[in-house]
Amino acid sequence: MNIRYxxxxxxxLGFYALIAGLGVLILAALGAVYYMEHHGHYVTGMSNRIxxxxxxxxxxxxxxxxSGALNVASIASVFQKKLYKPLSRLSGLVALALLAxxxxxxxxxxxxxxxxxxxxxxxxxxxxFAWNIILYNGFFVIVAVYLWMMFERRMNRFTSKAGLAAxxxxxxxxxxxxxxxxxxVARQAYDAVIMAPMFIIMSFAxxxxxxxxxLMASYKWTERPLGDxxxxxxxxxxxxxxxxxMYFVAVKxxxxxxxxxxxxxxxxxxxxxxxxTQLFWYGQIILGGLIxxxxxxxxxxxxxxxxxxxxxxxxxxxxxxxxYIIIVGGQAYPMELFPGKEILEGYxxxxxxxxxxxxxxxxxxxxAVALIAVTLLVKFLPFLPESLADEVADPHxxx
Amino acid sequence: xxxxxxRRDFIKTSSATTVGVATIAxxxxxxxxxxxxxxxxxxxxxxxxxxxxxxxxTEVEIDGxxxxxxxxxxxxxxxxxxxxxxxxxxxxxxxxxxxxxxxxSLPLMCQHCEEPxxxxxxxxxxxxxxxxxxxxxxxHLCIGCRYCMMACPxxxxxxxxxxxxxxxxxxxxxxxxxxxxxxxxxKVDNGGTPACVASVxxxxxxxxxLYDPKSNINxxxxxxxxxxxxxxxxxxxxxxxxxx
Numbered sequence: 001m002n003i004r005y006x007x008x009x010x011x012x013l014g015f016y017a018l019i020a021g022l023g024v025l026i027l028a029a030l031g032a033v034y035y036m037e038h039h040g041h042y043v044t045g046m047s048n049r050i051x052x053x054x055x056x057x058x059x060x061x062x063x064x065x066x067s068g069a070l071n072v073a074s075i076a077s078v079f080q081k082k083l084y085k086p087l088s089r090l091s092g093l094v095a096l097a098l099l100a101x102x103x104x105x106x107x108x109x110x111x112x113x114x115x116x117x118x119x120x121x122x123x124x125x126x127x128x129f130a131w132n133i134i135l136y137n138g139f140f141v142i143v144a145v146y147l148w149m150m151f152e153r154r155m156n157r158f159t160s161k162a163g164l165a166a167x168x169x170x171x172x173x174x175x176x177x178x179x180x181x182x183x184x185v186a187r188q189a190y191d192a193v194i195m196a197p198m199f200i201i202m203s204f205a206x207x208x209x210x211x212x213x214x215l216m217a218s219y220k221w222t223e224r225p226l227g228d229x230x231x232x233x234x235x236x237x238x239x240x241x242x243x244x245x246m247y248f249v250a251v252k253x254x255x256x257x258x259x260x261x262x263x264x265x266x267x268x269x270x271x272x273x274x275x276x277t278q279l280f281w282y283g284q285i286i287l288g289g290l291i292x293x294x295x296x297x298x299x300x301x302x303x304x305x306x307x308x309x310x311x312x313x314x315x316x317x318x319x320x321x322x323x324y325i326i327i328v329g330g331q332a333y334p335m336e337l338f339p340g341k342e343i344l345e346g347y348x349x350x351x352x353x354x355x356x357x358x359x360x361x362x363x364x365x366x367x368a369v370a371l372i373a374v375t376l377l378v379k380f381l382p383f384l385p386e387s388l389a390d391e392v393a394d395p396h397x398x399x
Numbered sequence: 400x401x402x403x404x405x406r407r408d409f410i411k412t413s414s415a416t417t418v419g420v421a422t423i424a425x426x427x428x429x430x431x432x433x434x435x436x437x438x439x440x441x442x443x444x445x446x447x448x449x450x451x452x453x454x455x456x457t458e459v460e461i462d463g464x465x466x467x468x469x470x471x472x473x474x475x476x477x478x479x480x481x482x483x484x485x486x487x488x489x490x491x492x493x494x495x496x497x498x499x500x501x502x503x504s505l506p507l508m509c510q511h512c513e514e515p516x517x518x519x520x521x522x523x524x525x526x527x528x529x530x531x532x533x534x535x536x537x538x539h540l541c542i543g544c545r546y547c548m549m550a551c552p553x554x555x556x557x558x559x560x561x562x563x564x565x566x567x568x569x570x571x572x573x574x575x576x577x578x579x580x581x582x583x584x585x586k587v588d589n590g591g592t593p594a595c596v597a598s599v600x601x602x603x604x605x606x607x608x609l610y611d612p613k614s615n616i617n618x619x620x621x622x623x624x625x626x627x628x629x630x631x632x633x634x635x636x637x638x639x640x641x642x643x
Contacts (some may be wrong), residue, residue, distance in 0.1 A: 040479070040574045042560035047483035051545040051558060111543015111558060111575030119542050122523040129522035129546050185516065185632055186552030335552060337507075337628060338494050338643075346492035346507065347554055351483060 003086045003393075006386040008222045010379035015221075022372040029365020032358035033108045041111065044359050049351035050331050055109035057323045058363025061206065062102030062370060063136070063177055064199055065319070067170040068207020070095035070143065072234075073150075074170075077163025082395040083233055086385040087215070088163075092147045093374055093383050094211050095170075096140060101370030103136060105362055128179050135173040142166045151381070174200045181326065188265040189330030192256065198248040205241035206319045209312040212238060214374060216309055218384060227390035228303055229397065235308045239296035242315060246289045249322075265333045268350075269325060276329040279321050288318010328353055439588075446513075446532040446637065447582055448609040449596065450616050450625060453505045453642035455603035461491045461506050464595035464604070468508075471583060471594035473567040479560070486557035488580045489595060494643070503643050506595065506604075509534055509555040509580040510628060511637030517547035517556065526577075532609075532637050533582045541576040548577060552629050555579050582637075609637065 009015075036043055046053040072091035076084035084091075107113050123130045146162040149155040178199030181190040212234050219226035253270060256262040267273075269280055292311035301307040334348045378384055390397050469475035474486045489508035495501070511534045517526045518534065525540035526547045536547075536556075548556045556579040563572055569585040572578055583593035591597075596606040607616035625641040627634075 037575075040561035041558065042479040042481070042484050047560075048485075048487070048548065048557050049483040049554075051548040111545070111577070112541065112573075115540075115542045118523050118540055119544075122525075122540055124518075124521055124524045126519045127522045127546070129520060129544065133522060180546075183520070184550055186550065186629070331549070335554060337492075337553065339629075339631070340498070341494045341496050344493040344495050344502065346490050 003385045004387075005089065005382035005384065007380060007382050008218065008378050008384060010375075012221075015375070015379075018375055019372065022368040022375070025361075025368035026365050026372065028361045029108075029368065032361040032365070033113075036109075036358050036362070037113065043356065045354045045356045046359070047351065047353070050328060050353040052327055052331065053353060054324075054355040054359035055105050055362050057320060057327050058366050059102045059106035059109070060177065060180075060327065061320050061323045062098050062105065062366050064174060064203045064323075065206035065210050065316075066095050066098035066102060066203075067139070067174045067177075067200075068203030068205065069098055069211050070166060070170050071204055071207060072211055073146070074163055074167040077160045078167045080160075083230065083393060086388060086393055087211075087230070088159075089147065089150050089383045090215065090218075090378075091211060092143050092150070092166075093377055094214055094370075095207070096143050096147075097370040097373035097377075098207070098210060099136065099139060100373060101366040101368075104369055105366035108362060109359075128176060128183055132173075132176045132180065135169070135176050139166075139169060139173055142169050170203075171200060174203045181330070186335050187330060188262050188336060189269070189326070189333055192252065194248065194252050194255070198245075198252060201241065201244045201248050202319065202322065205238065205245050205315055208234065208238050208241060209315040209319075212312045213309060213316075214371075216305060218378060219388065222384070224384070225387045225389035225392075227388055227393055229390045229394035230388050231305060231308065232303055235296055235311075238308075238312065238315070239293055242289055242292055242296075246285070249284070261336065261339070264336075265330075268333045269329055273329065273333075273350075276325055276332065279329075280325055283321035284318050284325060287314055288321060292318070441530045441588075443530040443532075444610065446609040447511070447587060448532070448607065448616055448637040448639065449511075449582075449593070450605045450619060450639045450641065451505060452603045452605075452623075453503045453640055455601060455642075456505070456599065457603075458491065458504050460599050460601075460603065461504055463598045464506050465489055465491060467594040467598035468580070471567070471586075472570045472581070473565065473572070474557075474578075476565070477559075477561055477563070484560045486559060486578060488555075488557065488578070505640060505643060507553060507555070507628075508595075508638065509551075509582075510553050510634070511580075511582060513635035513637070515634065516550040516552065516632075520546045520550040522546065529584075533584050533587070534579075535581055535584065536577050536579065538571060538573050538576050538578075541573075543575040543577065545577060551579075552632055552634070 044053060070091055072084050073088035075081050076088045107116055119133055143166055146166045149159045149162045175196045178196035182193055182195035184190040216226065216231065253266060257266045269276055271277060292314045295301055295307045295311035332351045332353060337343060337347060468489045472488060474488055477485055489506050491504060492507045493502060493504050511532055513532065515526070515528055515534050518528050522544060523540045523542055525537045527537060528534045543558065545558055548558060556577050558577050559572060559574050562574050566572055583591070586593060592606045596604050605616045605619055607614040609617060611617055620639065623641045625639045626643055627636045627639060
């Protein structure tokens with residue numbers, strides 16, 4: 001059956017309320033940026049020990065989620081799964097929107113955001129960061145072309161090739177993001193090659209959770225039919241991804257525990273790190289892992305959309321917490337300057353960090369930018385199929 | 400009194416002025432560059448380094464090194480930054496050997512690595528290493544991403560968290576950029592020694608060209624046991640320590 005795509009009406013009170021709400025969050029973020037840049041970073045909780053704080057947590061969370069949100073389209077055009085095909089346009093859009101939000105946060109937290117042009121023109125090709133700038137810009141171009149192939153009927157035959165290019169690009173991109181940490185030899189918490197594949201699998205989970213929430217919300221609010229075939233399939237996939245993230249987390253920590261030099265930082269995160277330990281077990285593992293899996297796989301909740309929505313939301317919250325532990329926790333634990341010696345004075349100890357309100361506002365603003373971009377673009381371009389009812393979307397539907 | 404300026408006079412005066420200005424200007428240019436780039440280009444035939452003998456160096460002297468650096472480079476009087484936000488180009492560290500209990504104090508600053516991780520990770524080439532081994536931050540290229548601070552194994556770099564006033568003319572700094580020990584490059588290029596080294600009245604801290612077989616630092620390093628901090632990272636630091 002042919003899929004018909006249609007713009008959303010975007011005239012309801014709810015639509016304007018949503019735009020207004022997100023607009024307020026974005027304005028608050030811009031105000032926070034002005035405040036932080038005007039005074040300097042001393043007004044934040046960041047310091048010379050915790051050089052990357054809350055803005056980086058949100059920025060990397062959104063960037064990781066962005067590459068994952070494209071998976072739905074990849075499954076359709078690279079792996080030829082018909083059920084996912086009608087979802088491809090939205091998948092590309094969510095990916096671009098999340099990346100834009102993440103990059104905004106990243107750039108606005110620079111010490112000199114006014115020098116963005118320097119970052120675009122001066123490249124050190126030994127730097128993973130410089131590579132990431134190229135990878136992020138390339139992602140915009142490739143996904144935009146990919147969307148064009150999907151939108152333009154004459155170009156449809158190139159969709160799978162563009163999809164393959166986008167899929168490969170996104171794998172490299174997330175590898176690059178993970179490698180920001182993987183290559184920091186001096187820091188016990190990071191120096192591990194597993195960071196890159198772990199970031200990829202995290203992106204699968206976070207990106208799909210965003211996608212499911214946006215899909216269910218937009219179909220509910222526009223009163224378009226959304227069948228169980230699509231939702232349940234996405235839900236099961238999400239469960240698999242969450243399990244995979246937990247597997248990688250387990251391997252990373254167990255592997256690290258084996259090395260004496262990493263015992264300190266592992267003990268810190270897993271057992272005696274105070275807030276970081278609590279965030280790890282209660283936030284990342286239970287709230288962001290075990291509960292969502294129970295919500296997805298418990299037989300009594302099978303097909304329950306509220307449960308799936310809640311699971312997706314918890315996965316996102318768990319994801320932010322996971323990045324907080326990686327980024328802030330990893331910096332809070334001191335570097336090993338003198339192996340075999342104890343530092344009595346001058347350096348060491350757990351670095352203190354209390355996120356300031358402007359930092360959080362900037363991070364939340366990034367999410368708002370992503371959501372407002374999706375909300376507006378689905379109004380102006382036909383991203384969403386008018387129906388995803390089972391008889392339309394499910395290739396194996398029996399009526 | 401009025402005087403009409405005729406054409407000949409005008410040409411005469413103005414050309415004299417032009418020649419004069421040109422002479423002075425070229426003089427200024429010559430003096431400001433003479434000492435470094437033009438006549439003594441920075442080459443990799445030299446490698447500046449420092450040797451700190453922790454057995455000889457007293458705690459008071461280390462404190463003196465820190466204040467000498469602050470005085471010379473103008474950091475440390477930031478008003479808003481608190482705790483870990485304050486810039487620290489050099490700091491006093493006290494370490495205790497876990498087995499013997501021996502306590503050692505030492506100054507820790509940028510180690511001017513031959514393979515500096517900060518330079519590798521910098522996206523814009525703002526972190527750079529000169530041919531003679533001095534690791535610097537180009538304040539015009541630094542975008543304040545702080546990736547170099549994540550990468551530095553020595554906690555040697557600081558981010559400027561606030562607007563600065565009363566800066567030293569020879570050491571411009573800037574809010575939102577990263578900075579660290581420059582090995583007093585402005586003095587070294589004019590034949591001087593870093594301020595911290597000059598503040599110590601003994602040979603507990605030696606500065607010089609590591610490659611020059613006639614230099615004190617080269618000869619001392621051949622005689623005494625010395626170590627690099629985190630030598631396992633294989634960064635081949637320019638700052639060496641003996642007695643740790």
